Amino acid sequence: MNVLNFVNAFFGxxxxxxxxxxxxHRLLEHVQYSLTALGIAAAIGLPVxxxxxxxxxxxxxxxxxxxxxxxxxxxxxLVLMFVLLGLGLLPVMIPLVVLAVPPxxxxxxxxxRSVDPSPVDAxxxxxxxxxxxxxxVEVPVALPLILSGLRSAAIQIVSTATIAAYVSLGGLGRYxxxxxxxxDYEKVVGGAxxxxxxxxxxxxxxxxxxxxxxxxxxxxxx
Amino acid sequence: MIRIDxxxxxxxxxxxxxxxxxxxxxxxxxxxxxxxxxxxKTTTLRMINRMVEPSEGTITIDGADISRQxxxxxxxSMGYVIQNAGLFQHRTIVDNIATVxxxxxxxxxxxxxxxxxxxxxxxxxASLAKRYPYQLSGGQQQRxxxxxxxxxxxxxxxxDEPFSAVDPIVRKGLQxxxxxxxxxxxKTIVFVTHDIDEAIRLGTMVAVLRTGGRLxxxxxxxxxxxxxxxSFVEDFLGTDRGIRRxxxxxxxxxxxxxxxxVAVDSTAEQIASRTDPDTPYLLVTGLDGRPLGWSEPEDLVxxxxxxxxxxxxxxxxVHGKDSLRAALDAAVLSPTxxxxxxxxxxxxxxxxxxxxxxxxxxxxxxxxxxxxxVAG
Numbered sequence: 388m389n390v391l392n393f394v395n396a397f398f399g400x401x402x403x404x405x406x407x408x409x410x411x412h413r414l415l416e417h418v419q420y421s422l423t424a425l426g427i428a429a430a431i432g433l434p435v436x437x438x439x440x441x442x443x444x445x446x447x448x449x450x451x452x453x454x455x456x457x458x459x460x461x462x463x464x465l466v467l468m469f470v471l472l473g474l475g476l477l478p479v480m481i482p483l484v485v486l487a488v489p490p491x492x493x494x495x496x497x498x499x500r501s502v503d504p505s506p507v508d509a510x511x512x513x514x515x516x517x518x519x520x521x522x523x524v525e526v527p528v529a530l531p532l533i534l535s536g537l538r539s540a541a542i543q544i545v546s547t548a549t550i551a552a553y554v555s556l557g558g559l560g561r562y563x564x565x566x567x568x569x570x571d572y573e574k575v576v577g578g579a580x581x582x583x584x585x586x587x588x589x590x591x592x593x594x595x596x597x598x599x600x601x602x603x604x605x606x607x608x609x
Numbered sequence: 610m611i612r613i614d615x616x617x618x619x620x621x622x623x624x625x626x627x628x629x630x631x632x633x634x635x636x637x638x639x640x641x642x643x644x645x646x647x648x649x650k651t652t653t654l655r656m657i658n659r660m661v662e663p664s665e666g667t668i669t670i671d672g673a674d675i676s677r678q679x680x681x682x683x684x685x686s687m688g689y690v691i692q693n694a695g696l697f698q699h700r701t702i703v704d705n706i707a708t709v710x711x712x713x714x715x716x717x718x719x720x721x722x723x724x725x726x727x728x729x730x731x732x733x734x735a736s737l738a739k740r741y742p743y744q745l746s747g748g749q750q751q752r753x754x755x756x757x758x759x760x761x762x763x764x765x766x767x768x769d770e771p772f773s774a775v776d777p778i779v780r781k782g783l784q785x786x787x788x789x790x791x792x793x794x795x796k797t798i799v800f801v802t803h804d805i806d807e808a809i810r811l812g813t814m815v816a817v818l819r820t821g822g823r824l825x826x827x828x829x830x831x832x833x834x835x836x837x838x839x840s841f842v843e844d845f846l847g848t849d850r851g852i853r854r855x856x857x858x859x860x861x862x863x864x865x866x867x868x869x870x871v872a873v874d875s876t877a878e879q880i881a882s883r884t885d886p887d888t889p890y891l892l893v894t895g896l897d898g899r900p901l902g903w904s905e906p907e908d909l910v911x912x913x914x915x916x917x918x919x920x921x922x923x924x925x926x927v928h929g930k931d932s933l934r935a936a937l938d939a940a941v942l943s944p945t946x947x948x949x950x951x952x953x954x955x956x957x958x959x960x961x962x963x964x965x966x967x968x969x970x971x972x973x974x975x976x977x978x979x980x981x982x983v984a985g
Contacts, residue, residue: 509695509754512658512767513709514684527699602699604741 390576397577408561410581416557417585420476420548424483425541431484432491432540433533440499440529441521449496453489461486461547469554479551486547487540494536498529530601538593545586549578559585610636611657611765611797616666618652618822626652627822629666634814636764637795639787641812643802645845649822650801654769657799658684670765685709688758688766688796693774694750696742702728702753703738709761720760727756730793732786748779755787759794766798772807784810805846809834809853817842831857855934858973860926863936863966865950865959870894873901877911888960890945893919898956900925903945925949928958933973937966 397403403410439445461482468478502525510524526533549560562578565571611634618627627649634640642650655661656668659680668675675683688709696705706724711717725738731752742750751771758766772780784807791798802808808815809830817825817833819841826838834854837843843850869888871880873895883891884906893901893914902919923942926935928950939948940963948966950959 503695503698505691505693505695506697507695508660509689509691509757510697510708512660512684512689512691513757514681514712516681524697527697602741604701604743605699 393573393576394580397573397580403577413557413559413561414581414585417545417548417559417582420479420483420551420556420558421541421544421585421589423476424480424487424544424548425537427480428484428487428491428540428544429537432488432536433495436492436495436533436536437499437521437526440496441517441525443500446496446500449492453493456485456489459485462550462553465550465553474555476556478554479548479556482550483544483547487544490540490543491536494539495529495533498532498536499525501532502528527602528605531597531605534593534597534600538590541589541593542586545589546582549582610634610671611799612669613653613656614667614669616653616656616663616668618649618656618661619664625822627656627663630818630822630824631666632816632824632827634797634799636797638813639791639798639800639811640814640816641800641802641808642816642818643805643808643812643845644818644825645820646803647820648818650803650818651769652822653818654767654799654801657765658687658689658767685712685761686763686765688761688763690751690754690758690766690768690771692770694742694754694771696750696753696757698742701739701741702733702745705742705753706756706760708757709763713761723760724756727759728753730759730790731756746779747775748783751775751783752786755790759790759796764797766796768798768800770801770803773802773804780807787811806853809856817845852934852937855937855970855973856932858933858970859929860931860933860936860950860969861929862973863928863933863950863961863969865928865961866965867959869947869960870957871909872896873914873916875909875911875914880906880909880911888947890920890947892922892947892949892957892960894957898954900949900951900957903943903947920944922949925951925955925957927951927953933966933970936961937963937970940966 406412435449439449464482464485465478468481472478499521506524506528507520510520515524548558549563551558552560552564559578559581562574562581566574566578613630613632613634615629615631616627617625617629619625630649630653642653644650652661656663657675659675662676697708703721703724706727707720710720710723715723725735728735728738733749733752733756737745737749742753745753754771772783775783788811800811812830814827815830815833816827819825826833826842831854833842834846834850834857837846837850866888868883868885869890870892871883871894873893880891889905890903891906891909892903893909893916895901900922901916902922904919921944923944924939926939926948930953936948936950940946940961943949946963948961949957950961952958
């Protein structure tokens with residue numbers, strides 16, 4: 388019972404590298420689910436967070452919704468959605484998005500709120516329009532925090548997307564679910580390792596994006 | 610001309626920030642709004658660029674009601690400088706300054722060229738262009754703030770306590786720089802401060818506001834110091850307003866005494882001829898004409914003058930350029946009670962006693978308040 392032996396055996400087996408149940412295909416599926424869920428969550432969380440952060444209105448309601456959403460168990464929600472909607476991608480996407488929206492929304496709101504008010508006042512006094520103030524003055528300064536919200540959402544999605552396998556979909560969860568069912572612990576450990584590696588890759592991607600996207604003036608003074 | 614016509618700002622909770630304020634702000638001069646906190650000076654300033662909308666009354670610029678103008682184009686036609694500068698930390702210095710030209714649709718190259726020109730104008734080294742705000746000192750950041758406000762060459766400049774957050778020495782430098790820039794550019798500047806010294810130093814006209822947003826007095830600084838309208842203004846001016854008022858009188862009228870001056874290489878006859886009963890001390894000057902110190906005549910031995918044993922002479926004043934305040938200060942600082950007058954090159958041209966300065970002050974008072982303003 389050595390975990391490293393399991394890992395070795397799993398990745399050493401050439402059968403795991405080909406075909407429909409092969410690592411490349413399952414990895415691709417997992418990445419697809421994760422990106423879709425992150426995209427939808429960001430499309431909801433970012434605009435709402437930016438606008439509420441800029442106007443300073445609706446912060447309390449936002450905190451309430453976010454706390455409530457965080458309290459929902461992803462797995463329970465998946466089962467409920469499966470019962471209501473049947474098989475398909477939608478019952479998987481809903482719990483993942485519900486999981487990812489709160490960190491994006493709350494961090495974005497806080498990030499914009501915490502921008503020093505004096506440049507914003509100066510920008511307004513110079514005759515910048517409100518959307519321009521938000522996008523050209525507040526967002527560039529709030530960007531490191533906004534990206535950190537997206538990053539925690541992405542990590543949570545990557546690890547939780549394994550539940551897709553419970554409703555007959557693919558992704559890396561397939562190895563874990565099937566392995567448990569077949570008592571093939573080599574597979575379980577292999578799948579879990581892949582998820583962990585993917586989470587680390589996600590972290591690296593966000594680190595690189597932050598390096599490129601955040602102005603040196605903000606990075607140094609933050 | 611900016612005309613503020615019986616403007617009131619009342620907030621929904623009933624607080625009155627500005628109460629029926631009327632002011633005529635002359636073109637091409639610095640008008641300072643000064644008063645204690647809660648006097649509505651910042652609110653008044655912010656009503657000029659519609660960051661705050663008045664509850665009653667109108668503000669016109671050259672006769673045009675500003676409430677009828679599109680708010681963003683109104684703001685782009687006015688420079689705006691705030692405390693702590695409010696720079697955009699994610700942009701380089703040159704891009705910070707180029708903000709308003711870019712808003713007005715200038716090309717990036719043209720806006721940057723203009724920004725570099727302004728950096729020079731406000732005394733910022735060109736090497737700072739590509740830096741970020743966090744790499745600059747507070748004083749430098751504030752210069753960037755001023756340059757940014759001037760970038761699109763607006764006729765009006767609104768400055769809200771721009772120099773309050775920097776230390777006194779840097780503040781003095783920034784004030785001098787502002788006066789110099791104003792000499793060159795002739796903007797209509799509205800300047801808010803809580804510092805009465807700053808108001809007197811910078812203002813062509815000074816509006817003193819009292820708590821509750823009412824105008825206490827609106828006058829040129831010299832008039833404010835000589836005839837405060839009421840006890841509030843008098844208290845606000847502080848206890849030494851008489852001394853400060855002397856800043857507005859030139860030292861040119863002071864009659865200098867040239868006899869009690871001896872060069873360090875003087876002969877015994879020269880020392881004897883310079884000694885007279887009215888002046889108990891002689892001022893010894895170096896071979897370059899600069900002051901070395903005072904001495905009692907009997908302590909001076911020709912050819913053996915020990916410069917390190919001379920009495921200190923305090924700080925000399927530049928005759929004609931400095932004010933009576935500087936001359937009086939020079940006399941008070943000097944242990945002998947005599948002020949040393951120098952020319953522009955620092956060479957001694959005479960000495961003046963406290964008594965003579967006192968007489969000059971009395972006659973300046975008698976002549977009234979028409980004297981030209983001189984730097985203090």
